[in-house]
Amino acid sequence: MLSIKKYPFKLKNKKEEKKVRGIVERIIKDVSKRGDEAIVYWTRKFDYPEFKKEDITVEKFDFDIEPEMETLVDKLKNRIEDFAKAQLDGIKNKIELNKCSQVIVPVKKTGIYVPSGKAPLFSSLLMSAIPAKVAGVEEIYIATPPNRENKISPYILFCAKILGIKKIFKVGGAQGVAGMALGTESIPKMDIIAGAGNKYVQEAKRILFGTVGIDTIAGPTEIVIIADDHANPEFVAWDLLSQAEHGLDSMAILITPSFNLARKVKNYVKDIISDFPEIESIKRTLKRNGGIILVENLEEAFSIANEIAPEHLSLQIKEPENWIKLIRNAGAVFVGDYSPVTIGDYWAGPSHILPTGGTSRFLSLLSVRTFLKEISVISFDREEFLKAKENVIALSEKEGLFAHAESIRARER
Known part of the structure; x- marks a missing residue:
């Protein structure tokens, strides 16, 4: 549990x-x-x-x-x-x-x-x-x-x-x-x-x-929810369960400075899953990769979230827009009580194929850019070439690449 x-x-x-x-x-x-x-x-x-x-x-x-x-x-x-x-x-x-x-x-x-x-x-x-x-x-x-x-x-x-x-x-x-x-x-x-x-x-x-x-490492789903006393504990409970129901390898974590909210969410989860068709599976998932982390303040909550680097980061706090600047690592961010992860899964518009397993530290979501390549095109004319030649020769010889330097000299002979 x-x-x-x-x-x-x-x-x-x-x-x-x-x-x-x-x-x-x-x-x-x-x-x-x-x-x-x-x-x-x-x-x-x-x-x-x-x-x-x-x-x-x-x-x-x-x-x-x-x-x-x-x-x-x-x-x-x-x-x-x-x-x-x-x-x-x-x-x-x-x-x-x-x-x-x-x-x-x-x-x-x-x-x-x-x-x-x-x-x-x-x-x-x-x-x-x-x-x-x-x-x-x-x-x-x-x-x-x-x-x-x-x-x-x-x-x-x-x-x-x-x-x-x-x-x-x-x-x-x-x-x-x-x-x-x-x-x-x-x-x-x-x-x-x-x-x-x-x-x-x-x-x-x-x-x-x-x-x-x-594209990215889009494995078993993850959610981290940062919430304070402003949050609706029932919303938080359902959002945790919506990811836990994906399977045993899913991760569902609440980070909060509010013991009162933590207690309410814990009780809601207990009551809700008693009616779940796959109650034992949900219990195992929550026991294995779920939990509530109590922190001193929201700054600490964001610091921990950045370390976890989750696939989904939900902000159910007062004035969540003011805290977005603290986010460094997340596949996608869901801002406010009425932006649950499920909206991103099925309706919002951006792809829900997101980095998991901490890889949002260096990977991004699937997007149009995933399927595009950037190719540099260098089109020096003779005038630009002559302006650059001495600098290029000096740099290439300093690195011991003398054929590089001669490929420049050959063009001025």
């Missing part, structure tokens, strides 16, 4: 992390050696026992979903698209200085990983693929695991259709990531792999980065 803890407390199980890495390394090595054969083997092992090679690629999308859900998904698509277009407008400002400029081009091929274990997260497909489309990526593919009937969620199929995606690989887990990173007989090698996923998926992305580009 949710308990008051002293910071710092252990959030990661290093022994478990080592075990996950070992399994993922074995899968990647196998896919590298055996290609589709390995894809089939691991999919049979983890997802569908009778999986065959011809099941890997899906190009015909048959689905039947509620008309009202089609309309709702289309509205969400438009909100994400509008925000992505605004991002692109902000990125593509032309730079020209000292005979140098910059061109911004999209990658050619992107693989979107769509989780479908506990539930098919079709919203994550929209949040990943729409920024790629707006960026101008030519080829977008999907990898998602089959269900127990060897099928793909109709909602994922519908989203793929309205996005204009032509091909889905019915492959999940580390083997799906490895297939897209390394290429197999059925799966082309991607330039970037993007999307959320479990710890095995994210470990595969971590290991394969360099062989393929990645």
Whole structure:
């Protein structure tokens, strides 16, 4: 159950992390050696026992979903698209200085990983693929695991259709990531792999980065809530539970200077989860990666939050806008009582694919920029060259790179 803890407390199980890495390394090595054969083997092992090679690629999308859900998904698509277009407008400002400029081009091929274990997260497909489309990526593919009937969620199929995606690989887990990173007989090698996923998926992305580009490390979900006496304890309790319900590896933490609020939230959580269909799972999650941290003041709360560097940081405090300047590390910030993480998950507009596991210290959310490359263009004429030559020769010779210096001298002879 949710308990008051002293910071710092252990959030990661290093022994478990080592075990996950070992399994993922074995899968990647196998896919590298055996290609589709390995894809089939691991999919049979983890997802569908009778999986065959011809099941890997899906190009015909048959689905039947509620008309009202089609309309709702289309509205969400438009909100994400509008925000992505605004991002692109902000990125593509032309730079020209000292005979140098910059061109911004999209990658050619992107693989979107769509989780479908506990539930098919079709919203994550929209949040990943729409920024790629707006960026101008030519080829977008999907990898998602089959269900127990060897099928793909109709909602994922519908989203793929309205996005204009032509091909889905019915492959999940580390083997799906490895297939897209390394290429197999059925799966082309991607330039970037993007999307959320479990710890095995994210470990595969971590290991394969360099062989393929990645968006961010978007693993098991996390929330840190900073709250004071202004906060509604019921709101806080539900926000903690909304992330804890994702699974055992989720993290849900409240940081507060108010013992009164801490007590109320703890009681609300206890009362609420008594009616939860998966009460034991929620209890284990909260015991393992949940807690309430009591602090002296809000400054200390923000300091701890920056150390944790959470995926989601919720500010349920008086005048939260005045405290944003203290935030250094977070995937996304949710300001005030009426900006719960769930709004970001399903409606706001920015992608909900966010860095987890403390990686918001150096990584950002998935955005249009994820799929773009900046290429410098240097266009010196002879006049500019002659102005620079003595400086360049002196610098290159000081570093012992004499052929560099001669490449300059050759042009003045």
